[in-house]
Amino acid sequence: MDDRVPRPPAATLADVAAAAGVGESTVSRVLRSHGSFSPKTRERVMAAAARLGYVPNRIAGTLASSGSKLVGIVIPSLANIVFPDVLRGASQSLEADGYQPVIAVSEYDPLREEQSIAAMLAWRPAALMVAGLEHTAQARALMASSGTRIIELMDLDGPSIHLAVGYSNLEVGRASARHLLARGYRRIAYVGHDLAADTRAAKRLAGFEQVLREQGLALQDRETVAAPTSVEAGQAGLERVLARAKGVEAVYFSNDDMAFGGYFLCLSRGIVLPEKLALFGFNGLAIGRVLPQPLSTIRTPRVEIGAAAARLAVAPFTCDPPPDPRLDLGFELVPGGTA
Amino acid sequence: MDDRVPRPPAATLADVAAAAGVGESTVSRVLRSHGSFSPKTRERVMAAAARLGYVPNRIAGTLASSGSKLVGIVIPSLANIVFPDVLRGASQSLEADGYQPVIAVSEYDPLREEQSIAAMLAWRPAALMVAGLEHTAQARALMASSGTRIIELMDLDGPSIHLAVGYSNLEVGRASARHLLARGYRRIAYVGHDLAADTRAAKRLAGFEQVLREQGLALQDRETVAAPTSVEAGQAGLERVLARAKGVEAVYFSNDDMAFGGYFLCLSRGIVLPEKLALFGFNGLAIGRVLPQPLSTIRTPRVEIGAAAARLAVAPFTCDPPPDPRLDLGFELVPGGTA
DNA sequence: ATGAAAGCGCTAACAG
DNA sequence: CTGTTAGCGCTTTCAT
Numbered sequence: 001m002d003d004r005v006p007r008p009p010a011a012t013l014a015d016v017a018a019a020a021g022v023g024e025s026t027v028s029r030v031l032r033s034h035g036s037f038s039p040k041t042r043e044r045v046m047a048a049a050a051r052l053g054y055v056p057n058r059i060a061g062t063l064a065s066s067g068s069k070l071v072g073i074v075i076p077s078l079a080n081i082v083f084p085d086v087l088r089g090a091s092q093s094l095e096a097d098g099y100q101p102v103i104a105v106s107e108y109d110p111l112r113e114e115q116s117i118a119a120m121l122a123w124r125p126a127a128l129m130v131a132g133l134e135h136t137a138q139a140r141a142l143m144a145s146s147g148t149r150i151i152e153l154m155d156l157d158g159p160s161i162h163l164a165v166g167y168s169n170l171e172v173g174r175a176s177a178r179h180l181l182a183r184g185y186r187r188i189a190y191v192g193h194d195l196a197a198d199t200r201a202a203k204r205l206a207g208f209e210q211v212l213r214e215q216g217l218a219l220q221d222r223e224t225v226a227a228p229t230s231v232e233a234g235q236a237g238l239e240r241v242l243a244r245a246k247g248v249e250a251v252y253f254s255n256d257d258m259a260f261g262g263y264f265l266c267l268s269r270g271i272v273l274p275e276k277l278a279l280f281g282f283n284g285l286a287i288g289r290v291l292p293q294p295l296s297t298i299r300t301p302r303v304e305i306g307a308a309a310a311r312l313a314v315a316p317f318t319c320d321p322p323p324d325p326r327l328d329l330g331f332e333l334v335p336g337g338t339a
Numbered sequence: 340m341d342d343r344v345p346r347p348p349a350a351t352l353a354d355v356a357a358a359a360g361v362g363e364s365t366v367s368r369v370l371r372s373h374g375s376f377s378p379k380t381r382e383r384v385m386a387a388a389a390r391l392g393y394v395p396n397r398i399a400g401t402l403a404s405s406g407s408k409l410v411g412i413v414i415p416s417l418a419n420i421v422f423p424d425v426l427r428g429a430s431q432s433l434e435a436d437g438y439q440p441v442i443a444v445s446e447y448d449p450l451r452e453e454q455s456i457a458a459m460l461a462w463r464p465a466a467l468m469v470a471g472l473e474h475t476a477q478a479r480a481l482m483a484s485s486g487t488r489i490i491e492l493m494d495l496d497g498p499s500i501h502l503a504v505g506y507s508n509l510e511v512g513r514a515s516a517r518h519l520l521a522r523g524y525r526r527i528a529y530v531g532h533d534l535a536a537d538t539r540a541a542k543r544l545a546g547f548e549q550v551l552r553e554q555g556l557a558l559q560d561r562e563t564v565a566a567p568t569s570v571e572a573g574q575a576g577l578e579r580v581l582a583r584a585k586g587v588e589a590v591y592f593s594n595d596d597m598a599f600g601g602y603f604l605c606l607s608r609g610i611v612l613p614e615k616l617a618l619f620g621f622n623g624l625a626i627g628r629v630l631p632q633p634l635s636t637i638r639t640p641r642v643e644i645g646a647a648a649a650r651l652a653v654a655p656f657t658c659d660p661p662p663d664p665r666l667d668l669g670f671e672l673v674p675g676g677t678a
Numbered sequence: 679a680t681g682a683a684a685g686c687g688c689t690a691a692c693a694g
Numbered sequence: 695c696t697g698t699t700a701g702c703g704c705t706t707t708c709a710t
Contacts, residue, residue, distance in 0.1 A: 010486060012703055023681040028705060036679060053484055058461040059407065060703035063398050063686045070441070070462075078427040081420055088417040091444050100458060102409070102441050105430050119439060122397040123409075145392055147349060231629045261629055267606075268631040287626065290570045290600055292607040351687055362697040367689060375695055399687035402702045 011052040020048035031056060062124070069099045071313050072120030072128040072148075076108045076197075079228060080257050082283060082302060083131070086153060089306025090129065090313075097314045099126065108197035108228070114139040121146050127313035133158040134199045151309045154300075156326055157203050165309045165327040169200045172298050173207025175333055176252060176280055179296070181215060183339060185250035185278055188212070189221040191237035191262060192254035193229040201254045204282060208252055221245035229254065234261025250278035250339060256285040256297055263295060263338065278339035288336070296336030301329045350391040359387035370395060401463070408438045410652050411459030411467040411487075415447045415536075418567060419596050421622060421641060422470070425492060428645025429468065429652075436653045438465065447536035447567070453478040460485050466652035472497040473538045490648045493639075494539050495665055504648045504666040508539045511637050512546025514672055515591060515619055518635070520554060522678060524589035524617055527551070528560040530576035530601060531593035532568040540593045543621060547591055560584035568593065573600025589617035589678055595624045595636055602634065602677065617678035627675070635675030640668045 013031075017024045022041060029035035030045040037045075048054075062068040071094055075083040091101050102123060104116035114136045120128055121142060127149040133156075135143070143150045143161050154166040180188060195202045212218055223241050225233040234253060238261065241248060253259035259281030263273070271277050273293050281288065284299025308327055352370075356363045361380060368374035369384040376384075387393075401407045410433055414422040430440050441462060443455035453475045459467055460481060466488040472495075474482070482489045482500050493505040519527060534541045551557055562580050564572040573592060577600065580587060592598035598620030602612070610616050612632050620627065623638025647666055 013705095014703075024703090025682080025705075025707095026680055029680090032705090034705095038679065041679080053481075055457065055460050055481070055485070057402075057463060057703055059398055059401050059463055060686090061705070063396075063402050063688085064703075064705040066686065066705095068398065078423040078430070081423070084417040084420070084423040084426075087423075087442075088444065091417070091442065095443065095455070098458075100441050100443065100462070102439050103426075103430065104434065104439065105427065116434075118394065119437075121394050123439070124396060124398055142394070146394065231626050235629050260626060264629045264631060287570050287599060290574050290603045292603060352689095353687075363687095364689075364691095364698080365696055368696090371689090373689095377695065380695080396687055399702090400689070402704085403687075403689040405689095405702065 010057075011054045013054075013056070015052055016045065016048050016054050019052060020044045066124075068124050068126055070102050070123050070125045071099050071310070072117075072123065072125040073101050073103045074106060074113060074116045074120060074128070074130040075103065076106050076113070076131050077228070078105055079230070080255075081285060082255075085302035086131075086306040086309075089303035089308075090310045091306075093307040093310035094314070097310075099310075099314055108194075110134075110136050110139070110197070114142070117142055121148060124148075127151060129153055129309050129313065131155075132199060133160055133164065149313065151312055153305060153309055155200050155203070156328055160325055163312055163325050163327070165305050165312065165329065167300060167329055167331045169203035170207040170210075172282065172300075172331055173204035173209075174211050175331075176204070176282070176298060177208040177211035179333055179335075180250050180252065180278065180280060180339060181211070181217075183250075183278070185339070186217060187220045187247050187249045188217075189223070189241045189245055189248045189251050190219050190253075191223045191225075191234060191241060191251055191258060193225055193233050193258060194227060195224060195254075198229075198254075204254070205252075220248050229257050231257050231261040231264070234258030235265045236261070238262035238265050248277065250274075250280065253279065253281050256281040256283040256288055256295060259295055259297065260285075260287065263291065273338045280339045284332070284334055288334075291338075293337035294334070296339035297334050299332045299334050301331070305329055349396075350393045352393075352395070354391055355384065355387050355393050358391060359383045405463075407463045407465055409441050409462050409464040410438050410649070411456075411462065411464040412440050412442045413445060413452060413455045413459060413467070413469040414442065415445050415452070415470050416567070417444055418569070419594075420624060421594075424641035425470075425645040425648075428642035428647075429649045430645075432646040432649035433653070436649075438649075438653055447533075449473075449475050449478070449536070453481070456481055460487060463487075466490060468492055468648050468652065470494075471538060472499055472503065488652065490651055492644055492648055494542070495667055496542050499664055502651055502664050502666070504644050504651065504668065506639060506668055506670045508542035509546035509549075511621065511639075511670055512543035512548075513550050514670070515543070515621070515637060516547040516550035518672055518674075519589050519591065519617065519619060519678060520550070520556075522589075522617070524678070525556060526559045526586050526588045527556075528562070528580045528584055528587045528590050529558050529593075530562045530564075530573060530580060530590055530597060532564055532572050532597060533566060534563055534593075537568075537593075543593070544591075559587050568596050570596050570600040570603070573597030574604045575600070577601035577604050587616070589613075589619065592618065592620050595620040595622040595627055595634060598634055598636065599624075599626065602630065612677045619678040623671070623673055627673075630676075632676035633673070635678035636673050638671045638673050640670070644668055 288295030627634030
């Protein structure tokens, strides 16, 4: 913290070259192990670099080579473990290739997403990962014309700009409904969070209702809490459904967090699961597996999605017709014990 | 994905200048609303920029102005919600100031942390946030001599390089012990995850044992699962303690995730909380509050820590003696119902 | 195997 | 208020 003595400017590649008594381009070659140089020269350069505490300036490097090692990641939320999982997969895979993730969080706001995308693009990233397929027209235009590889995550139900990695939320909803129906539940309610912005949750619900309709059924009740997803919201939502709708046999939640809220409400009230009430979630979070009755849910390969996206982000496209623009990593229904 | 037609190179500031019929510096001034220009000129520049779909190149801008709007954030894990919370606070606050977070995850490996720090520094970030006060000697040297503002997070028990924001883990441990003692528990066990790398968990335990010792007591049993923190690990850990140590009255867990594992084990086995066994965690996660018996724990201001760190990261230091290098955001003991 | 020199796209004086 | 001119620190031809 002693800034009183103005610190000498950081060593540059030119300083290293001078100290090693070689040209700048030689230092550049040695430091990137690219091109040819004698072992002897290598020694001297490395020694000089170490001596000066040289840290290469990637900003300058990127500008000169017009090829950044930054990958932009725009996600809607960090409020539950879902996107951190995706981030984890991506960052792990990216790091292995010498890339760095730059992140932005849109809080499920399309406008903020658009601004984040614009901001990311200004860093000329090697690729841009963004959650979902729905974006403002402006954002789509920006991405489509940017020349940057765009990878859309966690949704396959719709057209993608370049590449999409994830699963079908519509199919998730359909599978969930089929499971509940197969278990004999007919009077089913839905408890979800604010759907306006979370288009993926909306698609799951759409798929769910589709299957019900196909069987001549309909949702018994439907509670949409005007708040972001949370255990509290799930609890409050179920509370309202129980107070209102009589004879509900099963509840489909917008995701596991919401379902946990419902689960603990049942526990507190002594509502026996799944006999008196069945619960079904989405995501397959770890905690659901250690509950006295494991939560019935659908597990998604979040870390794998992040990792796959990272691979696509840095992979050179060798083939002229690009690889299949859709990478379906699927999902797994976990029967559990609550439905 | 149609790359067959080689896309024209992205418009540059020079292109905009030419299109608007003004000089480059004028465009630069207008685009950054910095310096003076006539409203008329402004119009023409904005129009030209919009027409060309101009996206400024921050890489070039940074190199020219030697002031990056990137902030590096190096965290140990994304496996639970703790660091995503910090990230959320930081990204929110950073974004408001036009900064972008670049993240790296060390997986609690000091060497990977060191490499991540070096990689981040190469982007010449405005500031670097890093979790904890313990780093390799090399990493410390890198940070100390980088000329970059360093902000260490989530720990105040030890010397910081520049600034530290968080709370005292030692005090957290002490407060936890005092609480359990005050409630009359004497035969106390500890269930934790792999402590070798998680120095903050180790400090909490040290503080906890300190207080026990002051009362002439000692831990009744101590189970350290050789795995990262998780609900499963917490469950397995408590299982072993129960199988081994008889008469344990209370268990102190390394964190809430671990405690949840224990909680649900008790639920499954019909162990009445807190009469037959008391549980105490750390972090104050949301889920703990909706449990039939809210988890007794200590809540930490994670989002606030991220936000405060972001503010320090971008704040110009006006004062010569820098502000207090330690920002203690404290913690709050949540009595709950399990201890 | 190595060096010289020309940029990469922008910002920051400095003139006008 | 606006244009000209140097760089920022590196990579990349292109010679040698």
